[in-house]
Amino acid sequence: METFHVFICVLALIPLCHALCTTVDLVKDEKINGCVDKDGILHDFGSDWTKDCTDCTCTENELTCCNLFPDDHLPPECELIVNKTDCTFRVVQKSDNTKYCDLN
Structure with a gap:
């Protein structure tokens, strides 16, 4: 049972990763x-x-979870707006969120 609790604690750290x-x-x-x-x-x-816009896969050796949207490396003038209902996102300018950011 001790291993089970340690494993749960490790999984709780997943959302904190960038x-x-x-x-x-x-x-x-x-x-x-x-x-x-x-x-x-x-x-x-x-x-x-x-779950929560994150795809996960379980194998006998590991659990892998990937966000369905980028969560870092955005230009400082841009922000990510996420719709968690359908897991869509848009990257817009902070000064005017009706204008998309150019990420090139």
């Missing part, structure tokens, strides 16, 4: 037959799911 994808190596435990997400839900090995 990378687009995060991979967590799984702790081998014969009692757990999958990956436990940040909400404590067990997902079977080989499964994929999307």
Whole structure:
């Protein structure tokens, strides 16, 4: 049970990362037959799911989760506006959010 709690704590750190994808190596435990997400839900090995605009994949060795939108490296004059209902986003100017930013 101790391993289970440590694993939950590690998964809780995923949203704090600035990378687009995060991979967590799984702790081998014969009692757990999958990956436990940040909400404590067990997902079977080989499964994929999307929650809060993040795609996750569970294998026997690791849990990988990737944001569906960029979360860093935006120009300082730009901001990311996210619609979490349908996981869409737009990058707009901070001074006028009706104008899109040029990211080239």
